[in-house]
Amino acid sequence: MAEIIDGKAVAAEVVEEVTRHARELIAAGTTPGLAVIIVGEDPASQVYVASKSKKAKECGFHSVQHTLPAETSEEELVALVETLNRDPAIHGILVQLPLPGHIDSGRIIQTIAPEKDVDGFHFINVGKLGTGEVETAFVPCTPAGSMLLLERVRGKDLSGLNAVVIGRSNIVGKPMANLLLAANATVTIAHSRTKDLPALARTADILVAAVGRPEMVRGDWIKKGATVIDVGINRIAAPERGEGKTRLVGDVAFEEARAVAGAITPVPGGVGPMTIAMLMANTLVSACRAAGRTPPAL
Numbered sequence: 001m002a003e004i005i006d007g008k009a010v011a012a013e014v015v016e017e018v019t020r021h022a023r024e025l026i027a028a029g030t031t032p033g034l035a036v037i038i039v040g041e042d043p044a045s046q047v048y049v050a051s052k053s054k055k056a057k058e059c060g061f062h063s064v065q066h067t068l069p070a071e072t073s074e075e076e077l078v079a080l081v082e083t084l085n086r087d088p089a090i091h092g093i094l095v096q097l098p099l100p101g102h103i104d105s106g107r108i109i110q111t112i113a114p115e116k117d118v119d120g121f122h123f124i125n126v127g128k129l130g131t132g133e134v135e136t137a138f139v140p141c142t143p144a145g146s147m148l149l150l151e152r153v154r155g156k157d158l159s160g161l162n163a164v165v166i167g168r169s170n171i172v173g174k175p176m177a178n179l180l181l182a183a184n185a186t187v188t189i190a191h192s193r194t195k196d197l198p199a200l201a202r203t204a205d206i207l208v209a210a211v212g213r214p215e216m217v218r219g220d221w222i223k224k225g226a227t228v229i230d231v232g233i234n235r236i237a238a239p240e241r242g243e244g245k246t247r248l249v250g251d252v253a254f255e256e257a258r259a260v261a262g263a264i265t266p267v268p269g270g271v272g273p274m275t276i277a278m279l280m281a282n283t284l285v286s287a288c289r290a291a292g293r294t295p296p297a298l
């Protein structure tokens with residue numbers, strides 16, 4: 001049976017470290033500030049944003065939440081981001097995704113000042129990560145958190161290991177592939193047009209599933225002893241729990257996979273909690289840089 005990688009516990013460790021460093025920074029005169037923006041009433045987004053704001057307060061940060069109606073115009077949102085760009089008390093700006101359809105997410109992301117882009121989605125940060133400038137980039141929170149979990153079982157250097165990332169999104173798949181490459185893994189990105197995905201997945205010592213399709217990766221796709229990082233968070237019907245009930249599953253069929261893998265992240269309690277912990281870490285780093293201090297290695 002595979003080792004279960006406890007993302008909740010690792011996230012709690014990260015948050016504890018961030019809080020300790022934040023205390024020192026605050027004593028030296030800089031309070032890390034995080035502004036989180038949500039537009040509309042998507043229930044999952046509301047939960048994530050509330051968790052982010054709450055966690056920021058727990059870390060001792062100055063935490064501001066902007067809750068905007070779904071009808072907010074793109075121009076209004078741009079204006080808010082520009083105001084936050086100029087606010088010296090704010091070191092991190094996060095616009096919760098997805099945004100309502102009438103707003104161009106790309107334009108909003110590119111409006112965020114790169115030095116406050118704690119989501120790591122701005123072209124400047126994407127480019128830095130892509131060219132190996134990891135030290136000065138902001139790395140997107142979910143891949144950064146996934147790498148920390150991976151490090152717990154495989155160490156920092158992945159030389160000689162084959163990694164397969166299923167999914168090519170800008171938020172997870174592509175940055176994850178870049179981080180694996182920076183750690184010396186041999187990386188393949190697979191997607192909906194990949195031929196014989198199960199066979200390719202079976203070549204992976206490290207398999208990252210980030211497709212958003214419930215339990216797509218089956219046990220017989222997994223090489224014996226592989227490390228499986230499940231980034232998917234899918235809510236599915238669970239009639240066995242009662243009428244109208246739901247449950248969360250990942251992109252990996254967990255029970256099948258744990259019988260074959262060497263280590264695996266569960267859903268919930270794996271990569272998800274790391275996303276919020278790494279946002280706190282990125283905000284601390286941003287505040288350290290603004291204060292002219294060397295950010296801690298987290």
Ligand SMILES: Nc1nc2c(c(=O)[nH]1)N[C@@H](CN(C=O)c1ccc(C(=O)N[C@@H](CCC(=O)O)C(=O)O)cc1)CN2
Nearest residue numbers: 048095096097098119141142268269270272273275276
């Ligand atoms: N601007 C951004 N928007 C979105 C991001 C992001 O990184 N930046 N990521 C996702 C959602 N997300 C954070 O925003 C997120 C998803 C899941 C979790 C989490 O802790 N999940 C728990 C389960 C929670 C539940 O019960 O529903 C888990 O996996 O254990 C945290 C953050 C999209 N948008």
